[in-house]
Amino acid sequence: MRIGILGGTGPAGRALAARLAAVGFEVVVGSRSKYRAMEIVDTLLGHWPEHQLTIGAAENSGAADSDIVVIATPWDGATQTAASVEDKLRGKVVVSMANALTRLGKEFQPLVPPRGSVAASVQAAVPQCMVAAALHHVPARELGDLSHPIESDVLICSDHPSAIQVTSDIVDKIPNMRPLNAGELAMATPIESFTAVLMQLNTHYKTRVALKFTGIRDAEAARTTQAPGAVRRDAHPPSRDGVDPPTDSSSTSEHPA
């Protein structure tokens, strides 16, 4: 499975690229400039030669040709970036990890984008893709440090059960990361804004925190990240024929640097 990362040249995108490639995914780092993407890819490959990472470089439109597409731009560029490759996103799972935050003095404050979250804005801009909001709380430095495992729960929400499943299956391939089904895409509003709290903790405690929830058994977490009727957890791209129906809330059961 090939995973393309739009805005993949930043700390978050390049860290995710390295980590996903380290667990066997083919990754394409996207950028507004193919040369910037090539520089980042050269840096990653040079930094982790022992991992034999499969990472390519492309403009964002080339990265959007991938099976699964991650949006790792700043919040105010996410919707426009997604819309610019709309034709390539149709029927695909699109993972939005962008957080709308601003800094006021020493405080991080959440911003409320149109439709309540970056992820919902992206879904509205490209209605024929299946947006999953995820990975908002994973600190980039730890994510990109392949010499250490990264321990974190990853909250995932979407209006499309198969998007939750596909995203969960990808996260589940990363040792010590646990995907959790957080419900419908409306949950992206508190999930994205909660990142401001984590940033505040990082500032107060001079660290980089990650999330771990108690009280959810791993088996139950695994069960609730599967789309209804799913029998296996292998990640696979969704059908491109169309978008699956909205999640039935009764059946549904993620900057840190």
Ligand SMILES: NC(=O)c1ccc[n+]([C@@H]2O[C@H](COP(=O)([O-])OP(=O)(O)OC[C@H]3O[C@@H](n4cnc5c(N)ncnc54)[C@H](OP(=O)(O)O)[C@@H]3O)[C@@H](O)[C@H]2O)c1
């Ligand atoms: N840093 C973290 O620890 C972390 C963790 C979880 C989630 N996040 C979220 O992930 C996203 C990326 O974080 P980051 O720290 O990597 O951000 P970043 O460095 O500010 O931006 C990432 C990349 O996006 C592209 N970009 C910048 N402005 C853009 C615009 N207006 N339109 C389109 N593309 C633009 C740039 O790539 P090109 O110039 O090469 O196109 C840049 O390298 C953010 O939304 C952040 O909230 C970050």
